[in-house]
Amino acid sequence: MEQKFLTKQKILILSVSAGAGHVRAAQALQAAAEKWYPGVETVHLDLMELVPRLFKTIYADTYIKVVERHPAFWGYLYDKSDHEKVDSSLSRLRIAIERLNTQKLKKALSEINPDHVICTHFLPAQLLARKIRKGTFGRPVWVQVTDFDVHALWIHERMNGYFAAHDEVAWRMAERGIPAGTVHVTGIPIMPVFGEQFDRTRCAAEFGLDAKKTTLLMMSGGAGVGGIEILAERLLKLAGDFQLVALAGRNERLLEELQKLATAHPGRLFPLGFTRVIERIMAASDLAITKPGGLTTSECLAVGLPMIVVSPIPGQEERNADFLLENGAAMKACDAGALAWRIDMLLRQPQRLALMRDNALRLGQPDAARRVLDIVLGSNGVAGQ
Numbered sequence: 001m002e003q004k005f006l007t008k009q010k011i012l013i014l015s016v017s018a019g020a021g022h023v024r025a026a027q028a029l030q031a032a033a034e035k036w037y038p039g040v041e042t043v044h045l046d047l048m049e050l051v052p053r054l055f056k057t058i059y060a061d062t063y064i065k066v067v068e069r070h071p072a073f074w075g076y077l078y079d080k081s082d083h084e085k086v087d088s089s090l091s092r093l094r095i096a097i098e099r100l101n102t103q104k105l106k107k108a109l110s111e112i113n114p115d116h117v118i119c120t121h122f123l124p125a126q127l128l129a130r131k132i133r134k135g136t137f138g139r140p141v142w143v144q145v146t147d148f149d150v151h152a153l154w155i156h157e158r159m160n161g162y163f164a165a166h167d168e169v170a171w172r173m174a175e176r177g178i179p180a181g182t183v184h185v186t187g188i189p190i191m192p193v194f195g196e197q198f199d200r201t202r203c204a205a206e207f208g209l210d211a212k213k214t215t216l217l218m219m220s221g222g223a224g225v226g227g228i229e230i231l232a233e234r235l236l237k238l239a240g241d242f243q244l245v246a247l248a249g250r251n252e253r254l255l256e257e258l259q260k261l262a263t264a265h266p267g268r269l270f271p272l273g274f275t276r277v278i279e280r281i282m283a284a285s286d287l288a289i290t291k292p293g294g295l296t297t298s299e300c301l302a303v304g305l306p307m308i309v310v311s312p313i314p315g316q317e318e319r320n321a322d323f324l325l326e327n328g329a330a331m332k333a334c335d336a337g338a339l340a341w342r343i344d345m346l347l348r349q350p351q352r353l354a355l356m357r358d359n360a361l362r363l364g365q366p367d368a369a370r371r372v373l374d375i376v377l378g379s380n381g382v383a384g385q
Helices: 021-036 053-069 071-082 089-100 104-112 122-134 167-175 200-206 228-235 252-263 278-283 294-302 316-326 336-348 350-363 368-378
Strands: 010-015 041-046 116-119 141-144 161-164 183-185 214-218 242-247 269-272 287-290 307-310 330-333
Touching (some): 010 021, 010 104, 010 122, 010 368, 021 368, 041 104, 104 122, 116 122, 122 141, 161 368, 167 183, 183 368, 200 278, 228 336, 252 269, 278 294, 287 336, 294 307, 294 316, 316 330, 330 336, 330 350, 336 350
Parallel strands (some): 010 116, 116 141, 141 161
């Protein structure tokens, strides 16, 4: 039902394109506002569009290279920064560099003049917390944590509220000093389409799949397990009546390799390039093989798709994997052999796969984006439904 407002509301959503998850969460919030709050104006701004090219290269591009090529080093940085004192010399230097390279944010805030700001990355939250302390920004600022974990870099005083993926994350936020009354357990925002019901048979037919066969969806490989084409070839050696969908994204060379492999396994391997309808592929699948990013795992949970997680990045993805494993919605494979063993076991024990699916559905929060908006807008003159 459309909400009624005393005055027109404007929400600024600030993300950072260091990895895709922060941006996808922001896009999900914007899509939810368009669907459920047509009277609300939303502006999504990637902070990396406001900084010098050199800073963007160092901050965003280098992050991606480090986590892909040197994951152990990233894990060290993640842990060290999580325990670093706020007033340490290194911390003060980092904050000063970030502040000097984000001067355009002040102008953007003035031009947009939002009623609320939602941050899906810790950097804009940190910058706005400083402005609030100095008295140069007075609008409510909200922080959406995008993993099943919370890191010290996300924790700032004078935020209007925090949104957590799970009760445990909310508890840990309070342990770190955030007033418990300002922490809301909403889940991680994903696109509204993941809350819709899809017909498996119809979705399977769209991609040439047999709806009656067990369908494995492979969304990524990783340095620790092997390339997706190597994993696909290994799994296709297994016995059993199953089919494998392998997503190559925008990697045309990988798609060609998968297509060659598919010719040797007709009716078993279905390579796909970049898709905007991943929710329909998930609806036709029984198990996902994926890296445990916060947004991807939230999408899988929302549709009740259990996972085997591979190559988690040390730090936030390892914490995500721990959460999924502890709650029975996923298994973890440390190499290609372990992955094949788990797939073979689940094919022979469909009841165990069904239990994992039930656990995934129990954890899913398909309406997370709407719940976030309900809280944000409800804090400032929004009438109830």
